[in-house]
Amino acid sequence: MLTVSGAFAGNAFGADVPRGAKVLGIAIGGSREDAQDALRTGLAAKADQLSAPVTVRVGSQTASVQPQDVGLNIDVDKTVDAAMARARNPIATVFGGGAVPPVVTLDEARLATSLAPAVQKAAAAMTLPGVTFDGTTPKPVYPKAGQALDGAGAAAAVREGWLRDSEIKVPLKDKAPAGTQADVDRMIAEVARPATAAPVTVTTPRGNLTVSPKAVAASLVISSDAQGRLSARVDAAKLRKAMGTELARVETQPRNATIGGGDGTTAQVVASTGGTLVDTAKLANDLLPVLKQTGPRTVPAVIKDVQPATTTGELAELGIKEQISSFTTYFTGGLSNPRSKNIVQIAKEVDGAIVRPGETFSLNGHTGPRGYAEGYHDAPIIMDGKLIPGVGGGASQFTTTIFNASYYAGMQDVEHKPHSYYFSRYPAVIESTIMYPSLDLKFTNTSPYGVLIDTSYTNKSVTVSMWSTKVYDSITTQYDPKRDIVEPEKKVLEDGPTCIATNGSQGFTQDAWRIFRKDGREIKREKFTWRYDAEPQFVCEAKTPPQTAKP
Structure with missing residues (x-):
């Protein structure tokens, strides 16, 4: 049975934080307030170490993570509380030594954002389900499982490895889309095929318009969210582009105030005018349920007044x-x-x-x-x-x-x-x-x-x-002479549609000064400097066939 003498116990546990307690080598023994002050002072002296980039490995890729970008820090109050908790456990104090692990804070979402480029390169991405169109023919995009960052596991690994490991390895996990092959087939049967089976008549106060099957296919978007859940929508911008000539029959475009003519000293303002446009955002929403119907299909559209983005008065103001x-x-x-x-x-x-x-x-x-x-x-x-x-x-x-x-x-x-x-x-x-x-x-x-x-x-x-x-x-420009001039070298490329011959050019460094008067x-004055590489002289030549030895 473990026994602790009264003298030892008083020595070890008399203060809030026992003497000999250290965090990252910083002595913090004493009262709670003294321990907090000592830890803050010690961490301030380690500011360069605490702010240094952290190397994180994701599969075959590495990423350099800035601590301040992901909220990576040491919680002084909670670390001291942890040291006090240890003080109330004689066994932990006697056998655990004086080292107290720091309580590390980290924003898991910001870490995932910081690691996203490396994850994208290292992980086998999911194929999200969807439907594309070849002309007016729907083509399935079936889902495939991939890999993703284990957010909680990555955060735990970085908290544990920070200030200890030169490189921290974070885990990936298998991830399958929520949507299935059956979901894709159902979307084609219930939405995509009916949508492009026939045109849709759009009624307006200025006459009827037609949304052709080709325009439907160009504007109907069947895709997944990040989890792979399928949905369909009509993209208003794509619908407007696909119906361009049809819409022109009933629309008057607004005209922004702008500058016309002039002698370079005084502006001649061209006045703005309003316009009337089909509300394609509303039309896109109203069109989707109609596309699922069979037989003749009709949907009404609203024509609304539209003001120019820039008015004559705004130019003056x-x-x-x-x-x-x-x-x-x-x-x-x-x-x-x-x-x-x-x-x-x-x-x-x-x-x-x-x-x-x-x-x-x-x-x-x-x-x-x-x-x-x-x-x-x-x-x-x-x-x-x-x-x-x-x-x-x-x-x-x-x-x-x-x-x-x-x-x-x-x-x-x-x-x-x-x-x-x-x-x-x-x-x-x-x-x-x-x-x-x-x-x-x-x-x-x-x-x-x-x-x-x-x-x-x-x-x-x-x-x-x-x-x-x-x-x-x-505002004028003044150039300094070119320096560090390098002549171009000749390079031979295989002749073909992607080979573009060039004459080459010198490489050099030069300064340009923007001068304000x-x-x-x-x-x-402001200095602009750039170093140009020497552009090789690219020559396109047919590939020489290999020589066959004669018997």
Whole structure:
């Protein structure tokens, strides 16, 4: 039987926290308040260790987790309470030594978010059930089990391994979608096939319209939530696009107030007008139950008055009265060229955008995805260091154009990335590429006035102008000489549809200074620096067949 002498017991248990108790090597013996103060002081001295990134392994992948991003911390009060609880257990105190494990806090949901990219790469993803359409023919997407993060297990592993293990391994668990193959087959039989079996008549006060089976297939979305539960809905935006020519017969488009003509100094405001549009959001909701019916199908639609997004009065209130910048870049091939079509498409989408004081404009946020469904075409893009065909090629030229317009308008640069290679059609350093959704162009309007973005194009150029009220007399660029110049090397690629020959270009580093002048003097300058790689000279050559030895 364990016996503890009175002298020892008084020595060990007389205080709230026994002498010799330590947390991460920090002595915390004494009263509860003294222990709390000692632990806080000791943890403050370990701030660098406590804030250091934590390496977490998920299957074959690792992730670097910032403690502050996931709420990873030590709860001082609960840790001291745990030490006091140990003090009331003689056996734990005598045989457990003086080390007290810290009570660690962690936000499980934020940890899962932080680990999501690694989980996506490491885990075999579930195939969620759904239905797609090949023309008007429904095609099943049957579910398959996959793996997912064990959220509770991951949180427990990180709490236990933090400050102890150099790499913390967190578990994955098998996960099967809630929806089954039978659910998919039932959705096809009860919804998808009837939906595209015949057109639907839409009645409006201005005449009847037709939703063709093709338009139904283009707008009917049959998909799953994150757990794999199937549902069907009609996407209002896709419905509007699919019914474009039909809707035009009964609609009048609103027209935003904008800038027209002008001599570059005074804005000529084109007045706004209201419009009347079919309420496609309501139509989409009302259409879904009708699609399940057989035989002739009819659904009523509402035509509503729509105000322009920007009115004439708003332009005046925002101080939009003069052109503050304009920038033009040039392209070849005319407007029938796929690359030119992409440039024109993105220019149309941005035309008329308003950036209010304090707002940040995001090009990706404004246009959304730039794929085939959005009207973009295949054209050369840079991928893995060489030009290949890709949807949306040419968007970077517009990105450079609007970046320079914002640059010379004095907008604050938030995000942009120049090309990896230098292209002579763009100004060095002050140019930008884009890739949805990973690379964006963002700038903030730090002036007290609104900014209207006006775009225009010809068969060989695209122009972005910005209208507002001038804050600066002028904004100019001063270049430092190029340095660290590297000549291009020659690389031979196999000839084929994905091989695009190039002449190559030098690699170099250069600085560009944006200089602001007001009241006749320079008031500030900003430095932009970029390093261009040497673009190889890519040559497309037919593959040489292997030689066969003669007998």
